[in-house]
Amino acid sequence: MPNTGSPSPDPSGQPACVEHVGAGLPRDQVGLPLWLLAELTYRCPLQCPYCSNPLDFAQQGKELSTEQWFKVMAEAREMGAAQIGFSGGEPLVRQDLAELIGEARRLGYYTNLITSGIGLTEQKIAAFKHAGLDHIQISFQASDEQVNNLLAGSKKAFAQKLEMARAVKAHGYPMVLNFVTHRHNIDKIDRIIELCIALEADFVELATCQFYGWAHLNRLGLLPTREQLERAERVTNEYRAKLKAEGHPCKLIFVTPDYYEERPKACMNGWGSLFLTITPDGTALPCHGARQLPVQFPNVRDHDLQHIWYDSFGFNRFRGFDWMPEPCRSCDEKEKDFGGCRCQAFMLTGDASKADPVCAKSPDHGIILKAREEAEHATLEIEQMTFRNERNAHVIARG
Amino acid sequence: MSLDRQQVPAWRPGYRFQYEPAQKGHVLLYPEGMIKLNESASLIGGLIDGQRSVAQIITDLEQQFPGVPEVADDIEQFMEVARAEHWITLA
Numbered sequence A: 001m002p003n004t005g006s007p008s009p010d011p012s013g014q015p016a017c018v019e020h021v022g023a024g025l026p027r028d029q030v031g032l033p034l035w036l037l038a039e040l041t042y043r044c045p046l047q048c049p050y051c052s053n054p055l056d057f058a059q060q061g062k063e064l065s066t067e068q069w070f071k072v073m074a075e076a077r078e079m080g081a082a083q084i085g086f087s088g089g090e091p092l093v094r095q096d097l098a099e100l101i102g103e104a105r106r107l108g109y110y111t112n113l114i115t116s117g118i119g120l121t122e123q124k125i126a127a128f129k130h131a132g133l134d135h136i137q138i139s140f141q142a143s144d145e146q147v148n149n150l151l152a153g154s155k156k157a158f159a160q161k162l163e164m165a166r167a168v169k170a171h172g173y174p175m176v177l178n179f180v181t182h183r184h185n186i187d188k189i190d191r192i193i194e195l196c197i198a199l200e201a202d203f204v205e206l207a208t209c210q211f212y213g214w215a216h217l218n219r220l221g222l223l224p225t226r227e228q229l230e231r232a233e234r235v236t237n238e239y240r241a242k243l244k245a246e247g248h249p250c251k252l253i254f255v256t257p258d259y260y261e262e263r264p265k266a267c268m269n270g271w272g273s274l275f276l277t278i279t280p281d282g283t284a285l286p287c288h289g290a291r292q293l294p295v296q297f298p299n300v301r302d303h304d305l306q307h308i309w310y311d312s313f314g315f316n317r318f319r320g321f322d323w324m325p326e327p328c329r330s331c332d333e334k335e336k337d338f339g340g341c342r343c344q345a346f347m348l349t350g351d352a353s354k355a356d357p358v359c360a361k362s363p364d365h366g367i368i369l370k371a372r373e374e375a376e377h378a379t380l381e382i383e384q385m386t387f388r389n390e391r392n393a394h395v396i397a398r399g
Numbered sequence B: 001m002s003l004d005r006q007q008v009p010a011w012r013p014g015y016r017f018q019y020e021p022a023q024k025g026h027v028l029l030y031p032e033g034m035i036k037l038n039e040s041a042s043l044i045g046g047l048i049d050g051q052r053s054v055a056q057i058i059t060d061l062e063q064q065f066p067g068v069p070e071v072a073d074d075i076e077q078f079m080e081v082a083r084a085e086h087w088i089t090l091a
């Protein structure tokens, strides 16, 4: 449907039919899209086994142009978006990245660049600063081999990252270092934390990989055991206490995989209530994993963001609580977790509207119990993972 | 750590204070996060510029709000919280 014309949502002046088109909540009950995630490209020099990009990324459509991104950014800003994250794939492969950053900053966004650091140079760091970039997050999402070299103290790998991290800090950026942890590196979490502190990170995200996209396929090779996880959390807490006692500004953020929880996470703070993701080809999603769902999502080439956020079918599909079947429907915790993650429910049960199986009240919770059990005994899969890593390592070595 | 009123507060590098029309209020933006500030925090935040000392901020706001005795306390409290959260540096 074409846009309703008015930038300020005022349902009173509109014909009665407009209300039905949305089939969603009244606009004043819908949160603002404060967070815009701009996935600029699916191109990426790496092939991480835990990549959260869609499995069929090679078949996705054409990338949005610079002007199309300008329009998206302006519309979202008008609607309240204050944070913008440039990610991918690897956003550094977009030749117009500095231009996009500049426009975002001009519009008043807090601009975040989320990069693997592959392809980052001191020159680019300076150019982005000049364009108005506020913050750089470096994700240590490279192959396990590279991270392992780093953790084992490989001078070369360390020197590269160190140089880049120093340049980031020297140009006055705050720096977030993001480490994806999994069963093969989580036992070295103390080394990871030490490394981040040495690099003067302002924030350190220790994120146990979440099981979407590629990570779901590789779950057996990635999911840590409960014991591993508990130890890692304990070590993290010890470092937190130490940093706090020193008045050190570095903040450690520990993200556990929800496979070991009894209640699901409040995914995206509720469907279509805070986050707006635009994929490289312009598809708008309420969460970066949502593309895999059997739900039709709008595209910024066809509609403006007012329509997309407030009226489109996709953004209203799981808004509010009316869509919920049991046990969520009559559950007194539904306002806390919104029934959990729709993508996880779909991936594990084949039905996106079911309770997230992480919930102990879900009839499908057995799937999670089985995965935990398998994590205790997984060995075979490690070899397959290692094979992948070697190949990845070659790619990096050549780059 | 007590607060020295001669110290000058500055936002931590990478932290930005700004008005958000859509939220009808001031926010503090930082890497991947945002804090919505209440009215008094917004007034104080608006005077943090890396130049004014805490004492000057107190004088400014006391002039703006004569007859409000809590102004100085509020400002000190804000500075202490903001420092503990590492939103500002005091130098």
Ligand code: SF4
Pocket (backbone or CB within 6 Å): A044, A045, A046, A047, A048, A050, A051, A052, A053, A088, A089, A090, A116, A141, A142
């Ligand atoms: S760096 Fe890895 S996780 Fe990130 S987009 Fe590339 S392949 Fe996927």
Ligand code: SF4
Pocket (backbone or CB within 6 Å): A263, A264, A327, A328, A329, A331, A332, A333, A334, A335, A337, A338, A339, A340, A355, A356, A359, A360, A361, A362
């Ligand atoms: S039953 Fe549904 S709403 Fe209740 S706690 Fe579980 S996932 Fe959340």
